[in-house]
Amino acid sequence: MKSFSSRRAQAIVVAIAAGSLALTGCSENKGTNTGDNAKKDQQQASVQSKAVTYADAAGSTGPAPEIAGAQSGGTITVYQEAGLSHLDPGQTYVSDAGQVANLLFRRLTQFQEDDKGNVSVVGDLATDSGKMSDGGKTWTFTLKDGIKDAKGNAITSADVRHTVERQYAKFIFDGPTYLQTWLSGAQYRKALPGGGFDGKHLPKSVLDTPDDKTVVFHFDQPRTDLPQTLAMAGYAIVPAKDDTKAKYDTAPVATGPYKIASYKLGKSLVLTKNSNWDPKTDSVRHQYVDGFNFDFGVTESTQTKRLIADRGNDKNAIQLTGGVEATQIQDVIKNPAVSKRTVKGYQPYVMQLTFNMDRVKDLKVRQAITYAVNSKSLIAGEGGVYGGDVAPNYFAPTLPGYEPKYDPYGRLKTPQGNIAKAQELLKGVPAAEKKVVFAYPNSENGQKRKVAIEDALSKVGFNVVSKEVDSASFYEQIGKLNNPYDMYITGWGQDWPSPSTVVTPIYDGDQVADGAPNYAHVKDAKVDALIKKALNQKPEDAAKTWKEAEHYLLEKVVPGAPLWYTKQFQLSGSNVGGTRYGSVSSLLDINHLYLKKS
Amino acid sequence: MTSPAKAEGSGPTVALEPDLEPKTEPVQAEKKLEGRSPGQLMWQRFKRDRTGVICAWIVILYFVVALAAPLLTKISGTDPYTLYGQDPTYQDKPVLDDFGLPLGYFGGLSGSHWFGVEPQYGRDVFAMLVYGMRTSLYMALGVTVLMMGTGIVLGLIGGYFGGRTDYWIGRVTDFFLAFPQQLFFIAFMPVVTAFFVDPREETPTYFRAVAMLIVLWVLGWMGMARLIRSTVLTLREREFVEAAKVSGASPGRIVRKEILPNVVTPILVQFTYQLPSTILTIAFLSFAGVGFVEPTPDWGKLFANGAKYTEQDPAFIFFPGIALVIFVLAFNLLGDSVRDAFDPKSGR
Numbered sequence: 035m036k037s038f039s040s041r042r043a044q045a046i047v048v049a050i051a052a053g054s055l056a057l058t059g060c061s062e063n064k065g066t067n068t069g070d071n072a073k074k075d076q077q078q079a080s081v082q083s084k085a086v087t088y089a090d091a092a093g094s095t096g097p098a099p100e101i102a103g104a105q106s107g108g109t110i111t112v113y114q115e116a117g118l119s120h121l122d123p124g125q126t127y128v129s130d131a132g133q134v135a136n137l138l139f140r141r142l143t144q145f146q147e148d149d150k151g152n153v154s155v156v157g158d159l160a161t162d163s164g165k166m167s168d169g170g171k172t173w174t175f176t177l178k179d180g181i182k183d184a185k186g187n188a189i190t191s192a193d194v195r196h197t198v199e200r201q202y203a204k205f206i207f208d209g210p211t212y213l214q215t216w217l218s219g220a221q222y223r224k225a226l227p228g229g230g231f232d233g234k235h236l237p238k239s240v241l242d243t244p245d246d247k248t249v250v251f252h253f254d255q256p257r258t259d260l261p262q263t264l265a266m267a268g269y270a271i272v273p274a275k276d277d278t279k280a281k282y283d284t285a286p287v288a289t290g291p292y293k294i295a296s297y298k299l300g301k302s303l304v305l306t307k308n309s310n311w312d313p314k315t316d317s318v319r320h321q322y323v324d325g326f327n328f329d330f331g332v333t334e335s336t337q338t339k340r341l342i343a344d345r346g347n348d349k350n351a352i353q354l355t356g357g358v359e360a361t362q363i364q365d366v367i368k369n370p371a372v373s374k375r376t377v378k379g380y381q382p383y384v385m386q387l388t389f390n391m392d393r394v395k396d397l398k399v400r401q402a403i404t405y406a407v408n409s410k411s412l413i414a415g416e417g418g419v420y421g422g423d424v425a426p427n428y429f430a431p432t433l434p435g436y437e438p439k440y441d442p443y444g445r446l447k448t449p450q451g452n453i454a455k456a457q458e459l460l461k462g463v464p465a466a467e468k469k470v471v472f473a474y475p476n477s478e479n480g481q482k483r484k485v486a487i488e489d490a491l492s493k494v495g496f497n498v499v500s501k502e503v504d505s506a507s508f509y510e511q512i513g514k515l516n517n518p519y520d521m522y523i524t525g526w527g528q529d530w531p532s533p534s535t536v537v538t539p540i541y542d543g544d545q546v547a548d549g550a551p552n553y554a555h556v557k558d559a560k561v562d563a564l565i566k567k568a569l570n571q572k573p574e575d576a577a578k579t580w581k582e583a584e585h586y587l588l589e590k591v592v593p594g595a596p597l598w599y600t601k602q603f604q605l606s607g608s609n610v611g612g613t614r615y616g617s618v619s620s621l622l623d624i625n626h627l628y629l630k631k632s
Numbered sequence: 633m634t635s636p637a638k639a640e641g642s643g644p645t646v647a648l649e650p651d652l653e654p655k656t657e658p659v660q661a662e663k664k665l666e667g668r669s670p671g672q673l674m675w676q677r678f679k680r681d682r683t684g685v686i687c688a689w690i691v692i693l694y695f696v697v698a699l700a701a702p703l704l705t706k707i708s709g710t711d712p713y714t715l716y717g718q719d720p721t722y723q724d725k726p727v728l729d730d731f732g733l734p735l736g737y738f739g740g741l742s743g744s745h746w747f748g749v750e751p752q753y754g755r756d757v758f759a760m761l762v763y764g765m766r767t768s769l770y771m772a773l774g775v776t777v778l779m780m781g782t783g784i785v786l787g788l789i790g791g792y793f794g795g796r797t798d799y800w801i802g803r804v805t806d807f808f809l810a811f812p813q814q815l816f817f818i819a820f821m822p823v824v825t826a827f828f829v830d831p832r833e834e835t836p837t838y839f840r841a842v843a844m845l846i847v848l849w850v851l852g853w854m855g856m857a858r859l860i861r862s863t864v865l866t867l868r869e870r871e872f873v874e875a876a877k878v879s880g881a882s883p884g885r886i887v888r889k890e891i892l893p894n895v896v897t898p899i900l901v902q903f904t905y906q907l908p909s910t911i912l913t914i915a916f917l918s919f920a921g922v923g924f925v926e927p928t929p930d931w932g933k934l935f936a937n938g939a940k941y942t943e944q945d946p947a948f949i950f951f952p953g954i955a956l957v958i959f960v961l962a963f964n965l966l967g968d969s970v971r972d973a974f975d976p977k978s979g980r
Contacts, residue, residue: 361751361940364731411718414752418732450720471832481926485753488927489715499834502925504822518831 085434085573086531087154088164088261089146094157097313101612101628104322108629110610111347112328113337114354117300122283123197123270124206129621130355132267136319136624137305137326139270140289142175142194142249143261145618146318153531153618155261156317159189159271159289160249163261170256175249182310183273184288191243196230196274198241203229205280209268210529216253216260217241231279256570262530291321303328322612322628328354335359341605342372349609350629352622357603360417366605367420377622378420378603379615380431382527385412385422386594387487388553393520396467397592398459401443403470403521404595406456408490410449413598415482422598424449428536428584430599432617435533435577435584442589445596456494469497473512473519475505483523513549524553525600527620532573533580538565541587554593560586670893670974677973684969690962698769701762708746710756712763712929716745717754727754731944739947747951751941760929761952767924768931771841772910778849780903783856784895788887790857791864798861805854813851814920820847821922837928844914844923852910856902863895897971904967908960931956 120131123139144158155163160175167174181189200206201214202223211222217240218225228234235241242250251260263269276287284297291313292305305326313321332340334356340348342365358366358376366372387407389400413422423431426441444452460468472487474480480502488498501519503511512522529535539545542565543557561583568579587593604622606613611630616623668676678684697704705711717728727740732752734740739748739757747757790801824843829835867873868891876886915932917923924930935956938949 361944364733364944367731408718408720411715411753414718414728414732418752419730448720450718450723453720476925482752485715485926486718489713489719499832500925501831501834 085577086145086262087152089154089156089162091157091162093146093154094160094162094317095314096316098317098320101320101322101626103630104320104612104628105630106322106628108323108350108609108631109325109327110323110627110629111351111607112326112354113332113340113351113356114328114330115332115334115337115356117330118303118328120208120283121286121294121297122206123209123267123272123286124201125208125283126267126270127209129619133354133619133621133624134303134328135267135270136290136619137292138286138288138290138294139267140181140316141267141270142264144265144318145262147616147618147623149614151615151617155265158265158316158318159194164264166258166260170258170260171253173251173253173257173260175251177247177249178315180312181289181315182312183271183276184293184308184310185276186310187273187275189271189273189289190246191249192246193271193273194249195235195241195243196277197269197272199226199230199236200272200277201229202226203231203279210263210266212263212266212529213269216257216263217251231277258573259530259532259534262532266529291316291319292326295325300330302330319625320628335362338362338366338605341375341607342366342369344372344375344608349607352606352610352613352624352627353604355621358420358605360421363417363420363603366603372605375608375610375613376603376605377613377615378601379617379620380423381600381602381620382430382432383525383600384425384428384430384527385523385525385597385600386425386428387521387597388524388594389521389592390517390519390553391555391557391593392515394470396463398463399467399470400592400595402456402459402463402494403491403496404443404592405452405459406490406494406496407595407597408449408451408486409445409597411486411489412483415479415486416598416600420601420603422600425596425599427588427596428594429533430527430536432531432620433528433533433536434531435581437581440585442585443595451490451493453494460495465497468495469499471499471501471518471520473501473503473508473517473522475508476502477505480505480508487523510549512553513551515546515548515555522553523597524551524594526551530618533577533584534569537561537580537583537587538569541565541583541593556587556591556593558587558591561591674970674973677976678969681969681973683965684973687962687966687969690958691966694765694959694962695769697762698765701766704762705759708756708758709744710759712755712759713927715753715755716749717752728752733945734947739945739950741947748947750937751945751948755927757934757948757951760934761931761955763929764931764934764952765955767929768911768914771844771914772907774845775848775852775910775914776903776907778845779852779906780856780899782849782853784860784899786853787857787860788864788891788895791861792868792883792887792891794865794868801857802861805857808851809854811851813848814916816851817847817917817922818920837924840924844917848910848913856899856906859898859902860895863898864891867891867894896974900967900971900974904964907963908956911956 114130116130118131118134119128120126121134123135126132126135140158142158142160143155143163146154146156157163157175157178159177159181161178165174166172175194177189177191177194183189198213198217201209202218202225204223206229214222217236226234226236240252242252244250271289272282273287273289278285284299285294288294288308289311291308291311293308295304295306297303305328307321307324311321337353337356338359339362341351341353342362366376387403389403394400409424413419413424416422424445426443426445427437429436431438470491472484474484484500488500491498511517512519512524526536526540539551540554541552541556541561543559543562546552546555546557564579564583564586568576568583571579588596602615602620606622609630611628612626614623614626616626714722716722717726717732727735727745727749728751729735734749734751734754736742741748745756745758747761749755750757750760786801786805790798821843825835829839873886873890876890911932914923915930915936918925918930918933924933931952934952935949938952941948
């Protein structure tokens with residue numbers, strides 16, 4: 035101790051203190067102006083919300099138009115935090131699996147986007163986007179010639195029928211259910227318990243395959259959205275010969291430009307070129323790169339750091355469904371070289387504070403909460419302006435019929451909550467009704483939301499009781515009809531650009547059931563009637579009906595307080611070319627990539 | 633240990649102070665030798681250790697600050713629960729930019745926010761820190777004292793009595809050691825909550841505190857028990873213990889008077905390591921979703937949150953970090969000094 039002179043110690047302490055102050059950037063933060071940015075985002079969103087057009091045979095014929103300056107070769111590295119939810123097309127509903135499915139599997143139809151964000155439906159395996167007859171009750175699809183799966187077997191109408199029928203089997207439980215319900219009703223599994231594996235098939239009056247190249251769907255009411263439904267990854271073709279039932283989820287057979295070379299569950303996935311994919315038959319997909327290496331278990335924070343640094347192999351890397359981590363957003367924005375490598379846009383999700391209408395019966399209470407909630411503090415917890423935007427109503431900017439100015443609760447003017455108005459509404463409400471139970475997923479993010487909700491509601495006189503729910507089973511817990519909670523934050527996004535995929539699942543009184551997404555338990559005769567009306571209308575008239583339903587819900591029923599629109603903000607390496615925001619996947623358009631130098 | 637008043641009261645002990653004439657010391661010491669217990673000797677030696685005394689004051693100061701958190705925040709005019717960056721009533725005084733990072737210098741340092749503000753929500757770091765110290769220090773102190781106490785008692789019994797007693801205490805220790813502590817906690821806590829708390833009532837914070845205290849205690853005493861047992865095993869065969877046995881002392885007396893004073897060193901060392909690490913364990917539990925939840929201020933959680941912003945807003949971790957470093961350093965040095973005071977030969 036003695037040899038360590040106090041003067042020397044002092045010098046060291048001073049040096050450390052000064053150094054740390056210098057390092058910690060003792061400079062003034064004057065704030066960054068992001069005003070122009072929000073406007074640009076909204077313009078972009080208006081393109082995103084344009085209605086989808088249906089293309090004819092010419093638009094469905096390949097090959098896809100060359101991307102200017104595109105090169106062939108090289109391997110793209112894909113980072114993802116968690117392993118894939120599924121690989122079986124029938125189980126694919128979540129965006130991570132959907133993004134991979136875009137490389138691996140083909141469907142009857144698919145979405146085609148241009149650089150401006152206009153979306154049309156083109157034929158994928160079908161020669162066009164489908165022929166409608168009988169006012170939309172009958173749809174006919176003709177398959178293209180020369181289509182094979184990765185094993186070299188030709189794909190026929192029997193494979194399409196098998197794809198539909200296997201969705202009736204029990205081992206398919208996570209995928210979309212639109213087509214099955216339309217064909218065979220809500221209890222569709224009873225119509226074909228064997229899923230077509232036992233030689234029994236759907237009757238010809240429902241699904242008909244008159245020859246090897248033709249598939250005919252018959253519905254009991256008009257289904258004008260069918261081409262968009264069939265473009266979902268969940269309805270990608272599973273060839274009958276290749277089907278291994280439940281095992282198919284880890285080793286599916288590809289039909290798209292890439293096939294699986296190796297797959298280690300939750301660790302890695304390697305894709306290589308599928309030589310049996312014929313570019314002449316595909317008007318959307320490309321095969322520029324030699325393959326994709328998926329690296330699972332890389333946290334969002336690490337992904338962002340690696341991609342900002344942009345060294346070595348990270349130059350060829352992209353993010354699958356992760357985005358720029360919230361705390362690092364400003365590092366990306368403030369560095370023009372990095373900022374150039376981002377894609378951003380609105381996601382289809384509207385986050386809302388959903389009320390359990392079986393418990394919160396007083397309309398005034400629901401309205402008061404809707405006035406009181408602080409969207410801004412919730413968005414701050416999501417990463418600020420790049421994480422989300424204040425939502426004034428239930429329709430996301432990506433949805434046709436989105437009205438940016440429709441704002442019955444003055445959310446845009448007072449994003450931090452209208453305390454005076456809420457207090458006024460609460461006058462005369464008994465104290466017992468002011469006790470509200472708020473359920474939140476017990477994660478870091480969930481706890482942040484809890485702070486914001488508690489803070490905003492207790493200010494206007496609510497007694498907020500916050501209950502933590504295990505975050506892995508959060509949606510399962512709040513999906514129970516008799517759950518003991520009064521409100522919870524939920525999000526829902528469209529399955530294809532039509533309000534029918536938003537209003538119907540979450541507000542239709544007929545769909546209130548355990549585990550169903552009608553978390554508010556809305557049972558309103560007028561809403562049900564409007565939904566029924568809209569589903570039977572032509573798209574232009576239906577748009578008006580949907581709007582009417584939304585206005586009625588938001589003003590008179592108030593099943594939830596709209597909080598924020600989520601946004602996507604992804605980064606890719608400097609050597610990756612062709613990057614653009616895919617408005618259908620609301621992620622980087624993975625079919626539009628090449629490497630500048632391979 | 634003996635109270636300072638008693639030591640001072642014996643008057644002539646002042647003669648031991650080093651600033652007095654050394655040549656008078658032998659005479660004085662010889663006269664007063666009979667009057668001093670080991671405790672008194674320890675206290676005398678401790679008082680002479682300047683580092684130890686300073687560290688003791690620092691540690692006391694921390695506990696006082698933690699206790700006086702409400703008074704201190706009254707002076708600063710802030711509280712740990714208000715979202716200064718998001719609250720519409722504070723809209724005229726913005727503290728955060730569009731990215732949710734603090735405006736101004738060094739993490740938003742200002743007259744009203746002495747240690748700056750937290751990113752994203754804009755809560756006051758000073759208020760969060762003093763309140764967080766309160767939660768963490770007293771929780772950690774409680775857990776550590778309980779763990780130490782249980783470990784010492786079981787270790788002493790096992791080590792001294794040996795044989796079958798030792799065997800069974802050893803197996804129980806093994807059994808508890810086999811529990812994965814944090815995993816157990818994560819699985820256990822929701823079940824307990826569901827059992828005791830009405831699903832429509834909020835889980836009270838004291839309930840979380842008590843549950844954490846109990847589980848950390850029940851699953852944390854084993855290390856100490858093992859350590860004490862092994863030390864006692866060697867002491868048991870020493871001559872002074874044999875002598876006490878021969879002269880007919882009861883086992884209780886031997887344990888208390890002969891053995892316990894000789895295991896003070898490992899106890900103190902272990903204690904000074906355990907307390908800071910318990911603070912961090914409690915913070916980890918908060919992250920795993922079974923400890924304290926937001927917005928309960930927690931020192932460890934504040935520190936861990938700050939770690940996420942080291943690149944963007946290093947000031948956020950600076951104050952909680954510096955406070956933690958000073959505390960851990962002072963606490964460890966204090967432990968060393970106390971150990972040296974008990975047993976001056978061991979350390980040097």
